[in-house]
Amino acid sequence: MLHPMTSEPEQQIGVGTPDAFQRLWTPHRMAYIQGENKPTGPEAGDGCPFCAIPSATDEAGLVVRRGEHVYGVLNLYPYNGGHLMVVPYRHVADYTELTGPETAELAALTKQAMAALRTASGAHGFNIGMNQGTVAGAGIAAHLHQHVVPRWGGDTNFMPVIGQTQVLPQLLGETRAMIAAAWPDER
Template identity: 70%
Template sequence: MASDDESREEPREEFVEQDGVGVTDQLQRLWTPHRLAYIKGENKPDGDGESGCPFCRLAGLDDESALIVARGESVYAVLNLYPYNPGHLMVVPYRHVADYTDLTAEETAEVADFTKHAMRVIRSVSGAHGFNIGLNQGVAAGAGIAAHLHQHVVPRWGGDSNFMPVVGHTKVLPQLLGETRTLLADAW
């Protein structure tokens, strides 16, 4: 039987040399080039109108293509393309409105109902321990798309803030968005 010292795996000494990438080291890289579009703000609407608004555009697509989980009378639930955690979705009014105070009573009620239902669904399929729920009102408050109101529903688990976002500035998601959409839509 091997001792603990003998059974430990030796650190990998394999390095891939590539001209121009810097000093060779033992770190492995987790590349997420799809995030660069978000960082650069590509395809982000540049005005306050409906023209070019991704939320207005998504509402006109089929659910699978748009990653829409469910539709209501005045709002829909859609997965976030750049999720903080698996299952991160947004409740979005169909009407192009920027401020929460501009919602009608019916829209406000349906945003609340969809948010509650989303929490139940996410808990049932993933066992979320808690949620961050919020509206970022305006660019100064962190709204990525300030011209069209959207409420985030972010599932959380004890200890889900591991070393990757803190040290690697990277979020590891265990499931493709299309698979997550199907799972949530089927449970909705």
């Protein structure tokens, strides 16, 4: 295609043309942006990935720990290396709908996740929380899940702020194995 003003071949800026910028491409994030693996509705049978994960092997589902009422799983689209979630097996949307045993085990697995991440990766701190409802930022609002995001001094750098890119030093399968091996035996 010719450039309309110069009759020279038109070039796309930054697409294979050296322009002094280095780029880190994260095409795997496109699946998240386009809503891949998101439920089609609010019910458990509507394609909820949190309902499907428990039937997979730990390796295939990225499960780091299974409890009686909840399980720990790596986030497929992590904010930081080691970002995992504690998820009830039961398809429930709101924290207030959890039973006493589910609430207790969610808290216990969250504590264990913190211990495992400190052992496996030397995490200095954590962001822990739930987004309740789509308006509060829940990507999958129909199935409750609590995020456990390990943090290190200086881990907020220019990449996520300027480049809107998160650099992860390890493949998720390797991270899963490392955290599962470091998980404390207490239940």
